[in-house]
């Protein structure tokens with residue numbers, strides 16, 4: 001297993017649209033395992049392959065308290081079951097240190113392939129629904145800061161650019 005470096009906003013590679021996985025093979029399972037290690041170490045509740053510069057439709061999530069309920073979503077498809085919006089203070093491993101409220105549909109249905117390449121469907125609400133939508137946005141090159149004002153987004157971008165320059 002390996003820890004993977006996480007791209008940070010405003011890195012343009014985070015805007016890449018991910019491609020579907022043609023075959024859930026051992027290379028994909030290795031990516032999934034490395035993504036879990038990276039997510040648990042961060043720590044985060046989810047990670048999209050886009051964040052580790054792999055532009056394939058692969059997501060890992062664990063929203064459990066005990067950190068022992070790993071979920072894998074490959075080639076996920078989403079439908080809104082309840083368009084009522086749910087507000088949640090979102091963070092992102094690619095936008096470290098910043099949190100903003102985002103409104104998203106509160107009840108969705110997601111169909112995806114698991115680590116074995118088998119199709120499954122879940123109908124999450126609450127935090128899991130928020131997290132899946134946040135991760136599916138990453139696969140489309142979208143970030144939670146795209147939902148907030150241009151002024152707030154620019155302020156976050158400038159602060160992160162300054163940190164990146166200080167580190168380089």
Ligand code: GNR
Pocket residue numbers: 043044045046047048051088089090091092093094130131134135138
């Ligand atoms: O760790 C994470 N926490 C989080 C909190 C609220 C809404 C979404 C998330 S996902 C985030 C990890 C991450 O950046 N996934 O892409």
Ligand code: NI
Pocket residue numbers: 091092093094134138
């Ligand atoms: Ni994120």
